[in-house]
Amino acid sequence: MKDNLLETDVVVIGAGPNGSMAAFSAAKKGLKVIIAEEHPEIGIPAHCAGLLSVKGLKRIGVTPPSKAIENKSIKGAHFFSPSGKHFSVERNEVQAYVVDRREYDKWVASKAKKKGTEIMLNSKIEGFIQKNGKIEGVYGKTRKKDTFKIKADIVIDAEGHTARLLRQTRLPLPDPSKKVVAVQYEMANVYDIDSNFVEIYFGKNVAPGFFAWIIPQREGFAKVGLAANKRNAGKLLKFFVKKNPLVSERLKKAIIRELSASMIPLGGPPKKTFTDSFVSVGDAAGQTKPTTGGGVITGGLSALYAGYIAAKAVRENDTSEKIIKQYEGLCRRALGKEFSAMLLLRKTIDRFSDKSIDKLFDTVKKYNLVEEIEEKGDIDMQSHVIRSTLRHPRVVLTLISAIFDSLISS
Ligand SMILES: Cc1cc2nc3c(=O)[nH]c(=O)nc-3n(C[C@H](O)[C@H](O)[C@H](O)COP(=O)(O)OP(=O)(O)OC[C@H]3O[C@@H](n4cnc5c(N)ncnc54)[C@H](O)[C@@H]3O)c2cc1C
Structure with missing residues (x-):
């Protein structure tokens, strides 16, 4: 030709x-x-974790074939703060599929x-x-x-x-200044992972500017990755797998089958x-x-x-x-309004110190905001839950104190 x-x-x-x-x-x-x-x-x-919400797939009129689906039973997420505080969001119905992007x-x-x-x-x-x-x-x-x-x-x-x-x-x-570097291992021999939950880890030492994830595929397999606003995302991922106290023991015997890296634009x-x-x-x-x-x-x-x-x-x-x-x-x-709300949340979290994220976890647990997230949350259309949580006086107080802390420390 x-x-x-x-x-x-x-x-x-x-x-x-x-x-x-x-x-x-x-x-x-x-x-x-x-x-x-x-x-x-x-x-x-x-180069993708392949976590796609069931509602989102419906919105784009897509039912992936079974050979593209690695896990059909994600019902929620476990969230971990920098110091290891933890809460979980869970719904009765399946919320997301994990797909093989190939x-x-x-x-x-x-x-x-x-x-x-x-x-x-x-x-x-x-x-x-x-x-x-x-x-x-x-x-x-x-x-x-x-x-x-x-x-x-x-x-x-x-x-x-x-x-x-x-x-x-x-x-x-x-x-371009809002892009993060994302690195992911597809791992085998991964045990003690709940196949109904993704795991999300925050912290400046874990994944500055974003978070780390463990996404269960089929039994014994998982995608383990992170994104960060630093070039050394690869090193951070190695550290996460080998040294993170909440993770390393469970990934001790895991084998890397595939390594991928790319970038994700977060600026809308x-x-x-x-x-x-x-x-x-x-x-x-x-x-x-x-x-x-x-x-x-x-x-x-x-x-x-x-x-x-x-x-x-x-x-x-x-x-x-x-x-x-x-x-x-x-x-x-x-x-439009989804992107505005998500950008607002991204900008706010980017200003948070690890201490402030820990405080936010305390607030979520103490005032039982998990229920609100479970009730109003939507993996793709997040504006509703973001706005309603940000309206909560305790959250606003935590945010103000976090922003104040960040101003003082900078
Ligand atoms: C580690 C990681 C995890 C992720 N996890 C998720 C997730 O769980 N869920 C989710 O929804 N999203 C996730 N994403 C984001 C998701 O992968 C992207 O949003 C998605 O791939 C974007 O699709 P796209 O078609 O716009 O671009 P791409 O998937 O990047 O496709 C672009 C295509 O264009 C081709 N191309 C580029 N330049 C040229 C050229 N000059 N000529 C011809 N062809 C060209 C490329 O080869 C490629 O095939 C993740 C991203 C990363 C990096």
Whole structure:
């Protein structure tokens, strides 16, 4: 396919879960769609814990096949403070599945393919075809160094957190200073782990700027990882596994089967994610939850809107901003207040010292806020529980005293 020129209605950059979801959504509406993916295999390399809420999967209309599901019984979470204080949140019904992202991504891509999407593997997009500043497609290279061009009415950029191509547009990027480095082991020989609960660990020595996690897969297997605002996340993870008093004994015999590392944007979507004939979705558009780093559901929902608006624009033969901006309108309506609330919580927690987090754990336990979290919490749509907990006088007092402490210490 030397110097190949292809033409299509929509070209999607990246066959991650959100790129494939956008392609599925556009192809379902009858559009001709091409996905260009730089890697030879979809879902590889995998770098994700794969914790997806049951409600969230329903929201994006997805029922993953059983071969993509590693654990179907997550009912809650155990939270641990820096000094080892602990509380648990548990519901009667299953709250989340743990999926294998290699299989999940392949399956979402196959859904898009079934609707007619063409998937070009080994095809790295290097830039945009532009005329008078307007994007009219993409160009790239295959692994064999053959060049290709794809002319398209709409380009959907789902390239992930690097947002390298997005830099070639005039659009703002997700705040790079708010990215955390995430490292994860997939481990075997893991015992004494409750298969119904994920474990979350806070603390400046554990995972500064985020948290560490243990996510049970099938019996004897778990994903153990952390993200941090420091480059040494890999060292922190080693330390967590080998030395953390609440963890090391249980992981003493564990074996690392797979190590992965990547970054998670936590600063929320930038001010604008569209221009004429172009939208960004998923991690490239900062659609990752600032509290937990999850981006498959929030990105997936936005990707569905991207495909829907792309179809509308092509049908109406108008791919100008006038139509394309409706994409961002839909995203804001569905997720705007969620992102605002999650950003507020992220900013607040980032100011906390370990002592303040410990105090917050005391407050949660003393005033039985667990019940409120259990009743109102939603893994993806967190604004309701954040707002209602922040309204609690004791929480406000704890927050004020934490912020005061942090001001004094800084
Ligand atoms: C350690 C870790 C744990 C996580 N855990 C969770 C979790 O439990 N739950 C959750 O919801 N989210 C989680 N996330 C976040 C989640 O992985 C991302 O939000 C999600 O992968 C974003 O999907 P995406 O399609 O936007 O981007 P990506 O998954 O990054 O996909 C981008 C795709 O684009 C391709 N690409 C990039 N550049 C080009 C190019 N120039 N040309 C062609 N192809 C290109 C890439 O190869 C890739 O396939 C986690 C992230 C990390 C790092």
